[in-house]
Amino acid sequence: MWELRHRGGGGPGPGGEAASPPREGEAAGGDHETESTSDKETDIDDRYGDLDSRTDSDIPEIPPSLDRTPEILKKALSGLSSRWKNWWIRGILTLTMISLFFLIIYMGSFMLMLLVLSIQVKCFHEIITIGYRVYHSYDLPWFRTLSWYFLLCVNYFFYGETVADYFATFVQREEQLQFLIRYHRFISFALYLAGFCMFVLSLVKKHYRLQFYMFAWTHVTLLITVTQSHLVIQNLFEGMIWFLVPISSVICNDITAYIFGFFFGRTPLIKLSPKKTWEGFIGGFFSTVIFGFIAAYVLSKYQYFVCPVEYRSDVNSFVTECEPSELFQLQSYSLPPFLKAVLRRETVSMYPFQIHSIALSTFASLIGPFGGFFASGFKRAFKIKDFANTIPGHGGIMDRFDCQYLMATFVHVYITSFIRGPNPSKVLQQLLVLQPEQQLNIYKTLKTHLTEKGILQPTLKSLIFPIEDE
């Protein structure tokens, strides 16, 4: 336990923190409060043999972080000095990740959805593992099973809520799937309750507090990872551009803030992450906005990115074909006077989406970093250096995605508030579920409305005998 506390004493990767807290009882650096609380905790728990406690001799040796850099890279870079070697490893891995990303985009929305799901599962796994290590709860009965079980239930619930609408035609064909989707709320709630009851039954006399901690930890993790990933998938189905532009804005902000900070950095930004600087923050902000603007311009041209994803039963696959909405059609805007002088043009034609992209990029640069600070604080609080060691040079999956989380929610909220109207197929579905009398009433209301608007040509008879509302 002490070993864990001492281990990553400094903060995340670029941490320039002071020396790690050496011994308990000393208030030098680190979390004084937690040290003394844990002192009390351990002393008391020692007496009662609670799992919370471990004497020094009982602590399993935590292996030093595995170096997962492939051998090839190591050999290729053996000549360079250690600092540049690190740069190169990070650079190569970054390029690899970006190309993998492009490859999956090419393969289509379904693959993207699977990618998002696998990232979600991996993030969940990483955070849960941290919880285990912090609380030494490997021995708790049922706990791992329950965490994964809850993950399954919540995923099933969200699938039924959101994604099933898009697969409606596919689902209609299979009887069991229909049942599973129609009553998904009830079934997922029943499953959740079963898990809840299992938890209550699994409470072991000496480990109540630990078990409640892990229960809460699991739920908060689910709240963070699963809800966000489903929001990402919903954004994706809105149109791939709503998925790509935000994510690339965040990545671009990461990279450009780092570069600006590297070359011009002087004033520290926040105590939590000592390596972040104001110059990097502001420079990153402007470059991200410009990058987002340009990326939006480039992507808006292609139907592949712009159209909502639909599942067509005839071709049995996802298609992105449609009439691009007004957001993605070039429009002329007259420039304000000062820009007129600069650009020497009267009007400029751009996509309305580009204006939205400015909002998205601004959010990515201003609030996205807070997600990063939150994760840094979290790592600092639990004395870990990285979430995991999945990616050489970068840490775990969570380390890459910590800034993305708030972004996904923001984009979703943005879309539902300002962009998207209700989903037509969902409206139709709900209409078909109503009672026949209600349907008839609605039909009449709609008919009068459409006729008034001129969308529906009135029949000859209805012109002679005007429709009466019953």
Place this chain on the structure above:
Amino acid sequence: MTELRQRVAREPEAPPEDKESESEAKADGETASDSESRVEAVTQPPSADDTPEVLNRALSNLSSRWKNWWVRGILTLAMIAFFFIIIYLGPMVLMMIVMCVQIKCFHEIITIGYNVYHSYDLPWFRTLSWYFLLCVNYFFYGETVTDYFFTLVQREEPLRILSKYHRFISFTLYLTGFCMFVLSLVKKHYRLQFYMFGWTHVTLLIVVTQSHLVIHNLFEGMIWFIVPISCVICNDIMAYMFGFFFGRTPLIKLSPKKTWEGFIGGFFATVVFGLLLSYVMSGYRCFVCPVEYNNDTNSFTVDCEPSGLFRLQEYNIPGVIQSIIGWDFANTIPGHGGIMDRFDCQYLMATFVNVYIASFIRGPNPSKLVQQFLTLRPDQQLHIFNTLKSHLTDKGMLTAATEDK
């Protein structure tokens, strides 16, 4: 503090006598928490005796055990009477009561968190917890309740904007709180602050979502609110009674006073009670009809044609069920403790009822559908209209004659 913990950990059936709770604690082996709380207990005042003086004097002759029974009994009656008064006052007041209960439960759980983690000194923390409570409540109001208040909301311009963009506004507010949290991280208290952050969020998840589901159920029709809540209360009471008179086999180590006899007896008694209560309530429109906001009278009305669920129908009784089960229960039971102690059984119930209604009872809201329809693009509207038309024609609801009527 020990007392508080015991109260929260136990179900509200066992009488909260101090001696018993102490021995229970030892039996449960919650020694780790106990000992820690003993350290804190020095600073905590013993739980105040809230019994009014009147009652104390009136019951001064009786032995301590029966006195306790009477106090509990009287308070139970008081709570039930209060419940009836509130029902009489109407759905709006009920909604406010639910909100008050929610806030009090939130307050209680947060206070426990503070006590556990000694986090009174953390900067900003209380403010942030209440702030998050406000944001989440606003979000849920926007999601669910504004549909019911739709006409009222449309009239007032600021309300309309608040309701239309509620997601964006509540998210912005939440983000502000989030950024304040990140900025308030103090070097030596990271872990504590993260714990409290997590504690607040789990509490919000439990308390606020459930209370809004309760309000959602309420708007479906007061019967969907009253019957589940009364069933849970009845189960509490009946299980206690059965356990008291017939209890022998312990049910679960966590609550040593619960018995299998109480559990099963309570089950059957509650089912019977629920049947009878529904029978009584289904007769009245004010319980059965969905709550609507009437624009002209500027108030809530519960007036409608009762749906098929609430009309008498003939069912064949299987031969087995021949006799009428007599039921009777005395009016004494559980009482003290916090609001949370009263409502801990209710929480899962609210979610279950809501899920049940959403899955099996309620269809989509027709007026809402029409509204959504009107915001679609013309070509989408036409497509939906034509699909609906062909669907109705297939069903035979729509013939050439009815079309032109």
